[in-house]
Amino acid sequence: EERLWTPVEKLAKDTTAVTARLAHFRCLLNERGVAAAPLAGYGRTAPSEPGSCVRQ
Incomplete structure (x- = not known):
């Protein structure tokens, strides 16, 4: 479990x-209504195809 105060x-x-844990989180x-941006890219955009939010 990573935290800001965890020693290097x-x-x-x-x-x-x-990355897998962050994608799940x-x-x-997103399911709770928080507009969290994808892990890669320039920010929140419409998904290119239907599917899980983990793959956005």
């Missing part, structure tokens, strides 16, 4: 695991 040596080393925020 205890931060996650596997970026794919962190973003999806939860």
Whole structure:
């Protein structure tokens, strides 16, 4: 679990695991009405196709 006050040596080393958790958390925020932007790109845009918010 990453936090702003976590020492550098205890931060996650596997970026794919962190990205997966952030994508899931973003999806939860969107379901709750929070307009959380995608992890990559320039910000919130309309999805290019139907599907899960995790893949946006």
